[in-house]
Amino acid sequence: MNALITFQEYLSEFSEKFDGLAASYDHTINNCSELESLIGDYSKFITNETNKEAWKQLELQESADLNQFVVNLRRKSALCVAIMEKYRAIKLLDGNSEKADYFKNVESCIEKEFGSFQITSESKVLLVGSGSFPMTPLLIAKRTGAEIVGIDIDDEAIQLGRNVVEKLGNGLNIRLEKILVENLDFTKNVTHIIFSSTVENKYDILDQLHTLTNENVVVAMRYGNQLKSLFNFPSKEVDGQKWKMVEEILRPDHVFDIALYKKA
Numbered sequence: 001m002n003a004l005i006t007f008q009e010y011l012s013e014f015s016e017k018f019d020g021l022a023a024s025y026d027h028t029i030n031n032c033s034e035l036e037s038l039i040g041d042y043s044k045f046i047t048n049e050t051n052k053e054a055w056k057q058l059e060l061q062e063s064a065d066l067n068q069f070v071v072n073l074r075r076k077s078a079l080c081v082a083i084m085e086k087y088r089a090i091k092l093l094d095g096n097s098e099k100a101d102y103f104k105n106v107e108s109c110i111e112k113e114f115g116s117f118q119i120t121s122e123s124k125v126l127l128v129g130s131g132s133f134p135m136t137p138l139l140i141a142k143r144t145g146a147e148i149v150g151i152d153i154d155d156e157a158i159q160l161g162r163n164v165v166e167k168l169g170n171g172l173n174i175r176l177e178k179i180l181v182e183n184l185d186f187t188k189n190v191t192h193i194i195f196s197s198t199v200e201n202k203y204d205i206l207d208q209l210h211t212l213t214n215e216n217v218v219v220a221m222r223y224g225n226q227l228k229s230l231f232n233f234p235s236k237e238v239d240g241q242k243w244k245m246v247e248e249i250l251r252p253d254h255v256f257d258i259a260l261y262k263k264a
Contacts, residue, residue: 007054011073011230014042018076025083027156029094032087039084042077043255046224046231055227070230077231078198082157085132089160092133093167114192115247115260117218121145124189128205129196130176132160136194141172149186150176181205187212197222197232197256210242210263219243219261232256240264 021035045051058066113136119125123146127136130150137148152158161176181187190213195202206219224232238245238261247260 004054004057015073018080022079029087029090035084046227047253052227089132089164093163113220119144119146119192123191125192126190127194129199130161132157133164134161137174138169141174147173151179190217193219195221200233203236215263221259222256224256235259
């Protein structure tokens with residue numbers, strides 16, 4: 001029980017720190033180091049094997065208040081990751097390109113994102129939730145030459161992302177837009193779709209994409225269940241008449257896992 005109490009105290013402490021650092025964001029790099037350190041600690045916390053048992057005990061409590069706390073904590077951490085991406089973009093554009101541990105963790109996931117459904121130079125890739133520092137489009141485009149479109153709902157993220165692509169991906173076929181999937185002409189031709197793990201309504205968008213995409217599209221859904229759901233929006237059941245999971249890529253040392261879907 002003491003271990004569970006300590007676990008909950010850690011979560012409360014993370015929640016308070018996320019609140020403070022999110023509120024202090026002022027579109028400059030003030031508090032950047034503090035937030036990077038916090039996200040780094042949180043990443044290690046949710047991938048730490050010793051915390052899994054405390055999480056299981058916590059789930060058994062089945063408390064509505066606790067469930068709401070977890071939902072709120074997930075949203076707070078997702079917001080802070082978005083802010084940290086803005087910090088990284090601002091620093092890069094100011095001439096500082098150092099990399100936080102969180103980004104190293106995410107980038108190492110991108111290598112095998114689609115398992116056996118590899119991206120080639122002929123592929124057309126859509127990223128839902130591209131963020132301010134579009135690591136995934138840059139890495140994929142550099143290594144494969146594929147055409148990539150990233151979409152996001154945050155105006156500042158789109159502008160920073162475009163500036164980052166201009167600086168790091170000159171000549172690459174990458175476009176970033178603030179647009180809905182149903183209004184994007186590119187959608188009907190995409191071969192691969194990637195969902196950021198911090199897009200809350202990703203399964204609603206997946207359902208919507210069934211009628212908007214071609215029959216051979218492959219979807220990589222980044223997600224986090226159990227302990228990782230503290231940092232990522234979890235997986236959900238899909239309409240079996242629309243989509244089927246064809247592969248699951250579990251990565252214990254990484255902050256999110258990946259479910260691959262094709263049309264049923």
